[in-house]
Amino acid sequence: MPSSPIILWLRNDLRLLDNPALFHAVQTNRPIIPVYIEQPGGPNNWSRGSASNVWFAQSLRSFANTLQGHGSKLIIRSGSATEVLRAVTQESQSDTVFFNRYYEPYERHTESKVESLLQSVGGKLQSFRGNVLLEPWEIQTRNGQPYKVFTPFYKAIQTTIQAVQPYPAPTQIISPDQWPNSLTVEDLGLETGLEWESSMMQHWISGEDHALKTMESFLREKLENYPDGRDIPSRPFTSTLSPYLSHGELSPRKVLHSLQSMLVETSDPATIAAAETFVRQLIWREFAVHLLYHFPHTTEQPLNEKFSRFPWNSKPDDLRTWQRCETGYPIVDAGMRQLWQTGWMHNRVRMIVASFLVKHLLQPWQDGARWFRDTLVDADLANNTLGWQWVAGSGADAAPYFRIFNPVLQGEKFDKDGEYVKKWVPELSKLPSKWIHKPWQAPKEQLQYAGITLGTTYPEPMVDHTFARERALAAYNSIK
Numbered sequence: 173m174p175s176s177p178i179i180l181w182l183r184n185d186l187r188l189l190d191n192p193a194l195f196h197a198v199q200t201n202r203p204i205i206p207v208y209i210e211q212p213g214g215p216n217n218w219s220r221g222s223a224s225n226v227w228f229a230q231s232l233r234s235f236a237n238t239l240q241g242h243g244s245k246l247i248i249r250s251g252s253a254t255e256v257l258r259a260v261t262q263e264s265q266s267d268t269v270f271f272n273r274y275y276e277p278y279e280r281h282t283e284s285k286v287e288s289l290l291q292s293v294g295g296k297l298q299s300f301r302g303n304v305l306l307e308p309w310e311i312q313t314r315n316g317q318p319y320k321v322f323t324p325f326y327k328a329i330q331t332t333i334q335a336v337q338p339y340p341a342p343t344q345i346i347s348p349d350q351w352p353n354s355l356t357v358e359d360l361g362l363e364t365g366l367e368w369e370s371s372m373m374q375h376w377i378s379g380e381d382h383a384l385k386t387m388e389s390f391l392r393e394k395l396e397n398y399p400d401g402r403d404i405p406s407r408p409f410t411s412t413l414s415p416y417l418s419h420g421e422l423s424p425r426k427v428l429h430s431l432q433s434m435l436v437e438t439s440d441p442a443t444i445a446a447a448e449t450f451v452r453q454l455i456w457r458e459f460a461v462h463l464l465y466h467f468p469h470t471t472e473q474p475l476n477e478k479f480s481r482f483p484w485n486s487k488p489d490d491l492r493t494w495q496r497c498e499t500g501y502p503i504v505d506a507g508m509r510q511l512w513q514t515g516w517m518h519n520r521v522r523m524i525v526a527s528f529l530v531k532h533l534l535q536p537w538q539d540g541a542r543w544f545r546d547t548l549v550d551a552d553l554a555n556n557t558l559g560w561q562w563v564a565g566s567g568a569d570a571a572p573y574f575r576i577f578n579p580v581l582q583g584e585k586f587d588k589d590g591e592y593v594k595k596w597v598p599e600l601s602k603l604p605s606k607w608i609h610k611p612w613q614a615p616k617e618q619l620q621y622a623g624i625t626l627g628t629t630y631p632e633p634m635v636d637h638t639f640a641r642e643r644a645l646a647a648y649n650s651i652k
């Protein structure tokens with residue numbers, strides 16, 4: 173008699189390489205039914221945003237093709253994970269579900285519901301390491317507490333990540349005698365057909381194949397420029413791996429392993445230093461997962477409780493002006509346009525625009541986080557929460573609140589010639605670099621020559637920097 177199939181419950185792990193649940197399922201020599209379930213959104217806007225939905229739809233198609241190439245099939249369903257898994261196990265006479273762990277609060281809650289359900293019907297559930305180098309509970313301070321400061325976390329993690337070994341991709345996946353019914357990707361309604369979606373996706377190809385290609389070309393061609401180039405938003409020297417890592421089309425262990433294999437063949441100190449800088453960023457990602465796992469309330473509440481008394485000045489109009497890229501600060505508007513048009517924004521500019529929203533405009537960081545979550549193709553609850561709380565000064569190891577970015581100086585430092593601004597705010601492109609980050613200070617004739625009428629072709633600054641700085645410091649002093 174043929175053995176009963178294993179249900180491989182997939183979420184943010186649509187990949188063959190270094191997929192622990194898939195690897196172990198294949199090792200059993202039993203048929204495998206890969207199932208993706210589109211669940212109704214969780215509370216507090218934890219569900220996928222619009223940009224990620226579009227990305228994910230393409231990712232599902234890509235993974236379905238990959239599985240087909242391996243003689244398998246992706247079964248797509250929608251509904252609550254418990255209901256669907258109950259139905260699929262019954263339909264396929266399976267008693268076993270394998271899955272990779274997912275550390276977001278709502279997903280953990282779902283996992284425990286699935287576990288209770290399977291136990292109640294005598295089924296077996298096996299979970300495996302998710303998209304991390306290290307499980308969030310595998311590392312703690314000497315006092316047995318979760319880490320809240322990055323550097324000690326970074327040091328502590330070093331020994332564990334010396335020689336990671338990703339799981340190989342399976343060559344063949346055994347099919348069941350009969351496949352359960354499946355929806356199509358279109359049935360899930362992740363794409364709305366808006367022009368915004370297709371123009372945004374012109375910048376990307378989702379899926380595991382392209383994730384691997386992007387990683388390889390980064391390691392081969394860009395890594396050496398990473399330490400100096402990673403803070404210059406007009407330069408393409410960061411990896412742009414974030415959407416692939418966020419959606420689990422690429423595992424961090426695979427990235428680290430590829431980097432380590434490359435380093436074996438070099439003794440060049442510059443390459444080794446560049447690799448260290450890059451690994452540090454991957455560890456920030458681990459730190460974010462660690463924090464979210466241990467402090468799940470931080471998606472909405474400040475980690476530093478002092479900030480729960482912060483006098484935000486919530487104004488929907490100000491939030492909208494920021495979202496619409498009309499602040500009048502070119503580096504901020506350029507970043508927000510890059511986000512809107514490509515679903516991605518350079519890290520340096522993420523810090524600048526986030527700081528502008530929470531400090532210059534005193535808008536709650538949660539509003540900014542929600543906008544990012546909706547518009548980023550790499551939206552990731554852990555990284556986004558960490559990033560926003562860091563900028564707001566309320567998070568782990570956060571930027572000191574009193575260090576308030578001056579958007580003009582930030583622009584002049586990291587976009588010296590205004591290349592980034594000129595690309596995303598072309599209406600300023602004829603302005604000499606000297607004025608590109610402060611057009612309101614440019615002489616009249618320069619503005620005229622550049623075809624700019626402030627307040628008409630490009631906005632006046634929505635708030636004065638000195639006033640905003642003092643207001644933010646006063647707000648901070650009130651909670652000190």
Ligand code: FAD
Nearest residue numbers: 410411412413414453454456457519550551552555556559
């Ligand atoms: P690289 O510089 O090539 O770094 C490699 C990888 O390391 C990234 O793909 C990412 O997975 C990780 N990484 C890099 N920087 C950080 C960081 N500061 N924190 C955590 N992980 C990092 N990143 C997301 O993936 N999703 C988000 O929703 C997100 N929201 C953010 C919000 C704010 C306000 C800020 C300041 C940062 C946010 N980041 C987020 C972190 C960072 O900006 C992006 O990961 C990075 O810009 C992605 O580009 P890259 O892949 O080229 O990065």
